[in-house]
Amino acid sequence: MGVSAVIFYILSFFILAAGLLAVTSRKIFRSAIWxxxxxxxxxxxxxxxxxxxxxxxxxxxxxxxxxxxIIFSIFLTQQSGKDLPGPVRSRAIFSVVAVCLGFxxxxxxLRQYVxxxxxxxxxxxxxxxxxxxxxxxxxxxxxxxxEHGYVLPFExxxxxxxxxxxxxxxxxxxxxxxxx
Amino acid sequence: xxxxxxxHILMLSAALFFIGMYGLFTRRNMITMLMSVELILxxxxxxxxxxxxxxxxDRLEGVFFTLFVIAIAAAEAAVAIAIIINxxxxxxxxxxxxxxxxxx
Numbered sequence: 001m002g003v004s005a006v007i008f009y010i011l012s013f014f015i016l017a018a019g020l021l022a023v024t025s026r027k028i029f030r031s032a033i034w035x036x037x038x039x040x041x042x043x044x045x046x047x048x049x050x051x052x053x054x055x056x057x058x059x060x061x062x063x064x065x066x067x068x069x070i071i072f073s074i075f076l077t078q079q080s081g082k083d084l085p086g087p088v089r090s091r092a093i094f095s096v097v098a099v100c101l102g103f104x105x106x107x108x109x110l111r112q113y114v115x116x117x118x119x120x121x122x123x124x125x126x127x128x129x130x131x132x133x134x135x136x137x138x139x140x141x142x143x144x145x146x147e148h149g150y151v152l153p154f155e156x157x158x159x160x161x162x163x164x165x166x167x168x169x170x171x172x173x174x175x176x177x178x179x180x
Numbered sequence: 181x182x183x184x185x186x187x188h189i190l191m192l193s194a195a196l197f198f199i200g201m202y203g204l205f206t207r208r209n210m211i212t213m214l215m216s217v218e219l220i221l222x223x224x225x226x227x228x229x230x231x232x233x234x235x236x237x238d239r240l241e242g243v244f245f246t247l248f249v250i251a252i253a254a255a256e257a258a259v260a261i262a263i264i265i266n267x268x269x270x271x272x273x274x275x276x277x278x279x280x281x282x283x284x
Binding site for chain 1 (some may be wrong): 243
């Protein structure tokens with residue numbers, strides 16, 4: 001087992017342990033911090049897969065954006081020192097059984113399936129395209145209008161983000177008393 | 181990277197998915213349920229990136245799907261938190277059991 005494999009198993013243990021603590025911790029603020037560690041571990045996994053751009057986006061959007069938003073909303077909506085109520089016993093038992101059964105089923109299916117080098121995968125890799133996941137290639141294909149370009153989904157996503165922004169402002173807006 | 185088989189990465193993402201599922205089942209607080217949804221979306225992203233890297237290393241489709249999933253997750257988190265804050269103003273609580281005015 002080489003160094004690379006050891007790094008992968010340490011990273012995956014870190015991700016899973018932090019994720020498990022994030023969903024079981026009784027204090028909501030600690031839960032948010034464990035979520036932050038788990039998301040950082042996923043970014044490390046992307047670095048390990050040599051997808052540097054995705055790792056950077058993961059850190060900027062998730063760790064820098066969503067977790068900060070969640071922490072803000074925790075401060076706005078509740079006393080962060082208070083413990084959350086524990087789960088109902090019967091519901092917790094049911095959830096553990098369902099989750100374990102689902103995980104075992106997924107692992108059995110994964111063991112049966114053989115992942116071959118399907119499609120043109122390895123053949124073209126060293127050939128003419130030689131794309132790779134560099135930032136230049138990603139940017140060129142994301143904004144190209146040719147057959148495999150992604151400019152239409154890109155524009156649709158920007159409209160969606162604008163709609164989400166306006167929707168957030170309208171939903172969270174406080175009405176003045178005379179407007180009611 | 182080539183020393184680790186693809187199925188181990190898929191098992192990691194399945195484990196992360198079911199951890200998020202457990203949180204979604206047991207938690208009754210809306211913010212913690214939102215955190216569980218983020219874990220589930222992350223496990224899907226790991227799948228996309230791993231398939232792209234192992235099976236089609238010359239393509240970029242998995243990268244684009246991951247980027248779009250991240251963008252939609254950001255929009256979804258922002259809208260969810262606006263709804264949570266509005267709900268807190270009306271009910272003084274963000275427990276899903278307390279928000280039962282539109283039930284039945």
